[in-house]
Amino acid sequence: MLIIFLLLGLIIGSFLNAVVYRLNAVESLMERSHCPHCKKQVRWFDNVPLLSFILLSAKCRDCGEKISWQYPAVELATGLVFALLGNYFFKVDDLATWMATAYYLVIFAILIVIFVYDLKYMEIPMLVLWLGVGVSLIYFIFADSQNFSVASSILNLKTISGILGGLIAGGFFYALAAYSKESWMGYGDAYLGLLIGLVAGWSNIFVTLLLAFTTGSLISVALIVVSKKTLKSQVPFAPFLISGVFLTLLLPKIFPQLQTYFLLFS
Ligand SMILES: [Zn+2]
Structure with missing residues (x-):
């Protein structure tokens, strides 16, 4: 089962690379992919995820131009993310987990596009972001309608929890962006906060932000030390927020003993 999710992730990862490229180049998604150089x-047969990159030794077959390491990296990362999600959320004999897994695969595919796009172009692709908000709301309303009588409190409803989380994180970043006149944080990050809060839910949003800020500052310090960046240079924040929400959802599943700590903060 794990291998199916991994392979699915590799194929989707290859598609996500094309989405990132074409969102920026404003090209149709339906076209066959071509070398950006020639x-x-x-x-x-040169379009097989990971394998083609290795077999072509990272060069275009036609013009010999180097192929960016971004392509295999995104494919491999999507493969691993899908394998982890499948492994910890999917149970063949439990139909409710089918829906949940499908939702997590779609939403993390969307978040990977935002991750790579922000890293590459220092900008949040708003169309993709609103797609994520829409997909989340549709899934939450569906899931809540299935469990409506079971939810003991209104805060346990995914829709309510998600909207609250979104307002907390989105509002917080919006305030930071407005107060700093966009020098600490852009308004794009505020919208991403809205989506991240929606995915995490109100009880997880604090752990997510804590993880995002900790990894964000550790990596920024590391980059300053190896002097790839200075204190003044901008570091895109979306990759940290997205890694933060992924870790928040996955870590307590991988290490059940962590659950107490996660509850402590939530
Ligand atoms: Zn070429």
Whole structure:
């Protein structure tokens, strides 16, 4: 089962690379992929995730231009993210987990696009972000309608919990952006906060923000030490927020003994 999720992730990862590229180049998603340098169409057998990158030794077959490491990295990362989600959320004999797993696969595919896009272009693709908000609300309303009588408190409803989390994180970042006149945080990050809070839910949002800020500052300090960045240079924040929400959802499943700590903060 794990291998199916991994392979699915590799294929979707390859598609997400194309989405990132075409969102920026404003090209149709339906076109066959081509080399960004010589514009020649990529042959179908050169389009196999990971494998083609290795077999072509990272060069275009037509013009010999180097292929960016971004392609295999995103494919591999999507493969691993899908394998982890499948492993910890999916149970073949429990139909409710099918819906939940499908939702997590779609939402993390969307978040990976935002992650890579922000890293590459220092900008949040708003169209993709609102797609994530829409997908989340549809899934939450569906899931709540299935469990309505079981939910003991209104705060346990996914829709309410998600909207609260979104307002907390989105509002917090919006305030930071407005107060600092966008020098600490952009308004794009505020909208991403809204989506991240929606996915995490109100009880998880504090752990998510804590993880995002800790990893964010550790990596920024590391980058300053190896002097790739200075204190003044901007570091995109979306990758940390997205890693934060992924860890918040996965860590207590991988290490059940962590659950107490997660509850402590929530
Ligand atoms: Zn080429």
